[in-house]
Structure formats: structure tokens, C-alpha cells
Amino acid sequence: MNTMKNISYFLLLGFLVVAPLYSFCQTPESRLDSMGLSLPEVSIPSANFVKWKLVGNLLFLSGNGPDVFGKVGKDLTAEEGYAAARETGLEIIAVLQKATGDLSRIKQFVKVLGMVNSDPNFTAHPQVINGFSDLMVAVFGENGKHARSAVGVAALPNNMAVEIEVIVELKD
Numbered sequence: 101m102n103t104m105k106n107i108s109y110f111l112l113l114g115f116l117v118v119a120p121l122y123s124f125c126q127t128p129e130s131r132l133d134s135m136g137l138s139l140p141e142v143s144i145p146s147a148n149f150v151k152w153k154l155v156g157n158l159l160f161l162s163g164n165g166p167d168v169f170g171k172v173g174k175d176l177t178a179e180e181g182y183a184a185a186r187e188t189g190l191e192i193i194a195v196l197q198k199a200t201g202d203l204s205r206i207k208q209f210v211k212v213l214g215m216v217n218s219d220p221n222f223t224a225h226p227q228v229i230n231g232f233s234d235l236m237v238a239v240f241g242e243n244g245k246h247a248r249s250a251v252g253v254a255a256l257p258n259n260m261a262v263e264i265e266v267i268v269e270l271k272d
Contacts, residue, residue: 127203127204128193128203128204128206128239128240129197129203129204131238131239131240132193132239135238135239137190139190139193139194139197140190140191140194141194142191142194142195142198145162146257149162150162151195151198151199152195152199154199154270157207157269157270157271157272158210158267158268158269158270159196159199159200159267159268159269159270160265160266160267161192161195161196161199161265161266161267161268162265163215163263163264163265164188164191164192164195164263164264164265165184165188165191165256165257165258165260165261165262165263165264166184166185166187166188166191166260166261166262167187168180168183168184168187168260168261168262169258169259169260169261170217170259170261171217171218171219171222171259171261172184172216172217172218172219172222172228172261172262173218173219173221173222173224174218174219174222176261178222178224178227178228180261181216181218181227181228181231181261181262182227182228182230182231183231184228184231184260184261184262185214185228185229185230185231185232185262185264186231186232186234186235187231188231188232188262188263188264189231189232189235189236189264190235192232192264192266193235193239196266196268200270203239203240205270205271206240206243206268206269206270206271207243207268207269207270207271208243208245208246208268208269209236209240209243209244209245209246209266209267209268210246210247210267210268210269211246211247211248211266211267212229212232212233212236212246212247212248212249212264212265212266212267213248213249213251213264213265214228214229214232214248214249214250214251214262214263214264215251215252215253215256215262215263215264216228216229216250216251216252216253216261216262217253217255217256217259217260217261217262217263218252218253220252220254222252223252225250225251225252226250228250228262229248229250229262229264232262232264233246233248246266
């Protein structure tokens with residue numbers, strides 16, 4: 101009986117030691133795979149700008165948006181806005197992949213600006229942009245946490261539901 105108790109104790113102890121290491125060793129790409137998510141193709145800019153700009157170790161991304169259109173709080177619910185922000189997150193990860201060649205090069209997310217195309221009476225902008233933030237933490241772990249602003253705007257290009265800009269720091 102004591103032997104079974106000892107074996108159970110060591111198995112539990114082994115799991116508690118190995119499980120966090122397994123999670124720590126996973127790459128952002130493998131986390132995306134385990135979540136069943138695939139990255140979209142990176143689109144070509146529609147005007148005279150670039151998708152990203154590298155300055156030192158900081159990578160600045162231009163605004164990205166989903167293929168979801170309308171005003172949150174009028175045409176779309178907050179939940180649909182959340183899903184649009186999450187979709188935008190996948191687009192941003194695709195741009196980061198193209199810009200870096202390896203998502204593991206991302207040291208940390210620094211700053212995020214989330215803009216919500218919203219009805220004037222809608223005030224749940226942070227909950228909408230959580231769709232993006234939650235995905236970044238799921239894919240990048242602690243490195244995906246970021247400082248953030250979430251604001252409502254009167255209009256966005258092509259009536260997009262959200263637009264998100266990102267600044268990340270790359271590893272040396």
C-alpha cells in the first residue's frame with residue numbers, strides 16, 4: 101500500500117515539474133497548432149505604407165483589421181466584436197511571422213492600440229479588444245501580455261469592425 105502511495109506521489113510530482121516545462125518549451129507556432137488555428141495570408145497594403153517597420157529591437161505594425169464589417173453596438177454585438185478582434189489577432193500574428201521569420205523571436209508585446217468602430221452609445225470597447233489580448237496570451241504566454249488602449253471611433257476604413265496596431269520587442 102505504501103509503495104502505491106509513493107508511486108502516486110512521484111507521478112504527481114513528476115507531472116507538476118514537467119507540465120510547466122512542457123508549456124514553457126512550446127513555441128508560439130506549436131500553440132497555434134494545438135489550438136487548431138492557422139494563419140491567413142498577409143495582404144498587400146492598400147495605400148502608400150508598409151505592414152511593419154523595424155527600429156532597433158522594436159517592431160511597429162500598421163493597423164490591421166478583420167473581414168468583419170459594421171458598427172459594434174449597432175450592426176454587431178459585443179461578442180461579434182470580440183470575435184472580430186480575435187480574427188484581427190490572427191492577421192497580426194501572420195504579419196509578425198512574415199516580419200520575423202520565427203515567432204519565437206518575439207521577446208514581448210509592448211503596446212497595443214485597439215480601435216472599435218462603434219455606435220456612439222456603445223462603451224464596452226475593452227471587452228471587444230479582449231478578443232485580441234486573450235489570443236496573444238494564449239499563443240505567446242506571459243510575453244503576449246501588453247499595455248493597451250481600447251477606444252471607440254466614429255468610423256474605420258471600409259467600415260471594418262476593429263483595427264489594431266501593435267508594437268513588439270524582438271530578442272537580440
